[in-house]
Amino acid sequence: MISIKNVSKSYVKGKKAVDGLDLEIKNGEIFGFLGPNGAGKSTTIKMITGILEPTEGEIKIDDYDIKKDPELAKQEYGYVPDNPEIFPKLKGIEYLNFLADIYKVENREEKIMNLVKRFGLSEYLNSQMDTYSHGTKQKIILVGALLHDPKNWILDEPMTGLDPKAAHELKELMIEHAKKGNTVFFSTHVLEVAEKLCDRVGIINNGKLIFVGSYEEVAKNESLEDLFLELTEKKEEE
Amino acid sequence: MRDFLIINKLLFKNAYTPKEGKLKKTIMLYLFIIVYFGALLIAAAKESLSVLVPLHMEGIVVKGILTTCFVLLMIRIIFSSIDVLFLSKDNEVLLTYPIKTRNIFACKNILLASYSSLSSLLFILPTIGYLAYLTNNWILIVYALIVGIIFPIIPTYIVTSLMTFLVLHLRFLKNKTFIQYVGTVVSVIVLVGVFGITSMTSNEELTEQEIIAMAEAADSTLSQKYLEIFNPISDILTGTNSVRNIVILLGLSVLTGVICTYVCDRPYIKTLGIKYMGSKGKQKNFQNKDFKPKGIAHAILSNDFKTIIKVPIYLMQILIPAVLLPVLFFSPFAIRANALEEIDLPSLEVIKTFGFNHITLTVLVAMFGSFMMFNVSSAVAFTKYGKDAVVFKTLPISNIKLALLMNNTHFMLSIISMIYVLLLAWFLFNYPIWVYLLLLVIFVIIALKDGIMGVMLDLKNPKLDWDTEMQAVKQNVNLLMYIGLCLADVVLTIIVSIWAKTFIMAAVYVLAVEILELIIISTILKKKEATLFKEII
Numbered sequence: 223m224i225s226i227k228n229v230s231k232s233y234v235k236g237k238k239a240v241d242g243l244d245l246e247i248k249n250g251e252i253f254g255f256l257g258p259n260g261a262g263k264s265t266t267i268k269m270i271t272g273i274l275e276p277t278e279g280e281i282k283i284d285d286y287d288i289k290k291d292p293e294l295a296k297q298e299y300g301y302v303p304d305n306p307e308i309f310p311k312l313k314g315i316e317y318l319n320f321l322a323d324i325y326k327v328e329n330r331e332e333k334i335m336n337l338v339k340r341f342g343l344s345e346y347l348n349s350q351m352d353t354y355s356h357g358t359k360q361k362i363i364l365v366g367a368l369l370h371d372p373k374n375w376i377l378d379e380p381m382t383g384l385d386p387k388a389a390h391e392l393k394e395l396m397i398e399h400a401k402k403g404n405t406v407f408f409s410t411h412v413l414e415v416a417e418k419l420c421d422r423v424g425i426i427n428n429g430k431l432i433f434v435g436s437y438e439e440v441a442k443n444e445s446l447e448d449l450f451l452e453l454t455e456k457k458e459e460e
Numbered sequence: 461m462r463d464f465l466i467i468n469k470l471l472f473k474n475a476y477t478p479k480e481g482k483l484k485k486t487i488m489l490y491l492f493i494i495v496y497f498g499a500l501l502i503a504a505a506k507e508s509l510s511v512l513v514p515l516h517m518e519g520i521v522v523k524g525i526l527t528t529c530f531v532l533l534m535i536r537i538i539f540s541s542i543d544v545l546f547l548s549k550d551n552e553v554l555l556t557y558p559i560k561t562r563n564i565f566a567c568k569n570i571l572l573a574s575y576s577s578l579s580s581l582l583f584i585l586p587t588i589g590y591l592a593y594l595t596n597n598w599i600l601i602v603y604a605l606i607v608g609i610i611f612p613i614i615p616t617y618i619v620t621s622l623m624t625f626l627v628l629h630l631r632f633l634k635n636k637t638f639i640q641y642v643g644t645v646v647s648v649i650v651l652v653g654v655f656g657i658t659s660m661t662s663n664e665e666l667t668e669q670e671i672i673a674m675a676e677a678a679d680s681t682l683s684q685k686y687l688e689i690f691n692p693i694s695d696i697l698t699g700t701n702s703v704r705n706i707v708i709l710l711g712l713s714v715l716t717g718v719i720c721t722y723v724c725d726r727p728y729i730k731t732l733g734i735k736y737m738g739s740k741g742k743q744k745n746f747q748n749k750d751f752k753p754k755g756i757a758h759a760i761l762s763n764d765f766k767t768i769i770k771v772p773i774y775l776m777q778i779l780i781p782a783v784l785l786p787v788l789f790f791s792p793f794a795i796r797a798n799a800l801e802e803i804d805l806p807s808l809e810v811i812k813t814f815g816f817n818h819i820t821l822t823v824l825v826a827m828f829g830s831f832m833m834f835n836v837s838s839a840v841a842f843t844k845y846g847k848d849a850v851v852f853k854t855l856p857i858s859n860i861k862l863a864l865l866m867n868n869t870h871f872m873l874s875i876i877s878m879i880y881v882l883l884l885a886w887f888l889f890n891y892p893i894w895v896y897l898l899l900l901v902i903f904v905i906i907a908l909k910d911g912i913m914g915v916m917l918d919l920k921n922p923k924l925d926w927d928t929e930m931q932a933v934k935q936n937v938n939l940l941m942y943i944g945l946c947l948a949d950v951v952l953t954i955i956v957s958i959w960a961k962t963f964i965m966a967a968v969y970v971l972a973v974e975i976l977e978l979i980i981i982s983t984i985l986k987k988k989e990a991t992l993f994k995e996i997i
Contacts, residue, residue: 268997271854273850273853273854273996274997292859293858294856297856301854307847308851309763309848311766311767311771312767315746319751320759322753323755323759324756324760324857325856326753331748331751344743347744347746348743353736
């Protein structure tokens, strides 16, 4: 479970990048976080993962406060950043072993090989990550994030660069994970993916959460795309 | 010509525009570098200038400054050229523009030459400025400015042309890291050979005639000839036609640029593919041993070493100085197998009588402290990862533990220096075991304190936004700050231990000071932990 209470973040005095965000992503839920560029999506995700400290408010991951108990909170999530260019000089296997060491993963051989096979990465494991294509990098980061079986998945634009097969595989994994009573929180620009996959979506614009609701609530009147455009454009006009 | 100007404008703006809101910091950084290096250079040249100026022989110093500058520039260009010419991310964009490809090579060389010009100005201006003050000949500064800007152009084009042809023929290696390593080593060897900028050393004693012959040979090397012909600063001192030589130097620089650009046009384009060559390992059937678990500290240390070793510029700037400098210091002992016999026994006996003198302790500790100045790994602990550094903040490790773990590489490299100094103490003084233990404790505390200090400097002002690793370690103010603080600590150690009367007292004083410094630094880290990690985003 991810709980965000009255969270704000200001980079510059007097200007809030995220403004009074209140959100709770329950166990067993896939939550899609939407918003135009520069709306505050990445800032929110960075605050949830402890990369950025909120100016005010409280963030808890499975009851662990990310500010007060950062180590315990971080153990509870798996994170995929928006940019998969990570540790380019390491080989895939070295990167996965590094994460397995940090998270003290047991039965690592079995876990690594299972995930690697599932994402079709076997032939890349012995190569340096700077030789990978964008999609392959994305897949290896995904495998790394899932390695320690975290209950909460926090994925920043996880579908970017994935081929259709890998994207399908990831969607299946997300559904599977949520069905087991775990949480998936992901940001995306692809509204169709959010529409098909999410139990609930949240739309953020200019740092404020302007809509939270289930697919049923969205579908009552219009499509997610119409709702998104209507809400974000209305805000822009204001 | 229009293309040429547009690309130059683009490259220069991209390279020299400070990041938004960082203008003040950038100016402060450059002022600091100018004052710091200026003071060091003037201090180094002061004595020789004050002796030579009354004899009107200051030309020797000018020649020395330019020769040293020339050697440093050559090495710098070799390293920078690989990043700027072959691996830079902007190549992908520039190649899509409807412009002549040779303009890319020419403009990138001009950018490289501008880096070299700035470095050479930094090197030449303070000492020539001091010379102008001593001789009351202020026009020297104008000449230093002109020479500083123009004279790196020819070496830049020659080095980058050589690198282009080397990289072209090294493409068969199919691995950009190998190409970087091999290209760099071969270029250094070729340039050292061609320009003859080093003198040979021999184990044999040299006769006076041999020394004179070597000096004459060195004077006729290409680098010396180049600097003799195109040295308007010396010209003005000797009353030669310096303006004419400036014009010739400028003309030849342009001509070299044009020739190199035309010769390298096609080969350069062919080399650009190396950016996409990586260490593509063969498919492997992984076995149990490939999944052997490690502790967190071991995992971070191993990740750190792999990153340093696999990036040539990190290897050259971080690992080699820390490991090799102490080796070079002790090489006279190591190279000469008969070193023991060469030190005549009475003098060895005399040295041994100083074993328990407080000065001896000062020298041993100061020696170790000086070696620490070249172990800069902690000062780029996070910076060397660039934007990846943010990943460390998502790991389930507390900030303080992470800061300490990122100091492990520094500490491991310090062990080499510890061993060297302890071996020297053993060789010269043959102390009882407790002395080595005492020295070891002092060294461990210094290494820990310097390491944590380096990590804190890096956290306070990390340089994470870079395109190539070169930018992470070059013009990094943290490295200078770290070296400056280590130097200050060495001075403090010397003052404190000289103040003592005996070996034991000196050891106690030094130990007390180092422990106090370690406590202060650790307390700051603990108290400012959250603020320090704020910049890693």
